[in-house]
Amino acid sequence: xxxxxxxxxxxxxxxxxxxxxxxxxxxxxxxxxxxxxxxxxxxxxxxxxxxxxxxxxxxxxxxxxxxxxxxxxxxxxxxx
Amino acid sequence: xxxxxxxxxxxxxxxxxxxxxxxxxxxxxxxxxxxxxxxxxxxxxxxxxxxxxxxxxxxxxxxxxxxxxxxxxxxxxxxxxxxxxxxxxxxxxxxxxxxxxxxxxxxxxxxxxxxxxxxxxxxxxxxxxxxxxxxxxxxxxxxxxxxxxxxxxxxxxxxxxxxxxxxxxxxxxxxxxxxxxxxxxxxxxxxxxxxxxxxxxxxxxxxxxxxxxxxxxxxxxxxxxxxxxxxxxxxxxxxx
Numbered sequence: 001x002x003x004x005x006x007x008x009x010x011x012x013x014x015x016x017x018x019x020x021x022x023x024x025x026x027x028x029x030x031x032x033x034x035x036x037x038x039x040x041x042x043x044x045x046x047x048x049x050x051x052x053x054x055x056x057x058x059x060x061x062x063x064x065x066x067x068x069x070x071x072x073x074x075x076x077x078x079x080x
Numbered sequence: 081x082x083x084x085x086x087x088x089x090x091x092x093x094x095x096x097x098x099x100x101x102x103x104x105x106x107x108x109x110x111x112x113x114x115x116x117x118x119x120x121x122x123x124x125x126x127x128x129x130x131x132x133x134x135x136x137x138x139x140x141x142x143x144x145x146x147x148x149x150x151x152x153x154x155x156x157x158x159x160x161x162x163x164x165x166x167x168x169x170x171x172x173x174x175x176x177x178x179x180x181x182x183x184x185x186x187x188x189x190x191x192x193x194x195x196x197x198x199x200x201x202x203x204x205x206x207x208x209x210x211x212x213x214x215x216x217x218x219x220x221x222x223x224x225x226x227x228x229x230x231x232x233x234x235x236x237x238x239x240x241x242x243x244x245x246x247x248x249x250x251x252x253x254x255x256x257x258x259x260x261x262x263x264x265x266x267x268x269x270x271x272x273x274x275x276x277x278x279x280x281x282x283x284x285x286x287x288x289x290x291x292x293x294x295x296x297x298x299x300x301x302x303x304x305x306x307x308x309x310x311x312x313x314x315x316x317x318x319x320x
Contacts, residue, residue, distance in 0.1 A: 050206035051206045051207060053206075054206060054211040055210060058215050059214055062214075063218065066304070070308060070310070071307070073311045073312075074310050074311045
């Protein structure tokens with residue numbers, strides 16, 4: 001049972017990573033990155049590492065997409 | 081040429097992976113030693129014990145790296161000579177949907193309490209200083225998501241958070257010196273251990289967790305403050 005959960009989580013992470021790489025525009029990649037962060041959190045949780053999952057959830061899902069979008073907005077000069 | 085090197089790396093990698101213990105097997109010498117040491121110091125959360133008790137010097141290095149990166153980001157994002165405040169406000173609260181604002185009202189106190197809980201119970205439940213600090217900092221920015229940038233600016237004086245970040249870093253270093261004074265080793269666990277699983281337990285793990293939580297929360301708030309100021313409140317840079 002635990003093996004099935006792990007295989008599913010790993011497959012979702014692989015699909016999520018491919019989706020992030022294949023997104024074209026950086027502002028859209030920020031959203032896919034947030035989703036990928038949630039998938040990674042579930043993988044870490046399935047691997048019984050809740051501290052790592054908390055760190056990943058807080059940083060990779062909330063902070064990094066926010067910084068990416070703010071940087072893009074600044075670079076484009078407010079037009080986007 | 082690349083494929084020759086890549087093929088060699090692949091062969092070595094497979095050889096190394098096949099020689100390791102099975103995934104999820106019970107052979108794990110570091111786990112046996114680390115959990116034994118964590119329980120000996122009265123810490124219920126073994127990961128926090130490794131972070132703040134057994135390998136606390138590594139956490140000191142990580143917090144210094146975090147401090148330096150926030151400093152670097154703040155230095156890079158300071159306003160240049162041509163940039164100045166936008167006239168006419170930064171976009172008011174009337175542009176936020178009602179459902180978003182309701183979600184913000186409900187989630188803002190919840191997130192602050194959850195963040196404080198994760199920091200304070202770092203030695204009992206999963207979490208600790210860093211995780212709780214980031215949750216706290218993200219919670220405060222719900223004021224911006226569900227309200228307006230002006231609301232965030234009024235409740236978030238950046239100088240206060242710069243000072244509290246320094247206070248957190250100094251508290252961590254200072255607790256280490258307390259270890260030298262009392263037990264002769266830097267960052268030794270010198271506060272009484274208390275009962276296993278109680279709130280007052282695990283010695284310096286909880287205190288160091290608080291120090292790290294204050295520093296990380298303040299650091300993330302300062303860094304996001306500079307990002308937001310550059311992206312929203314300033315105009316007149318070389319691109320406009």
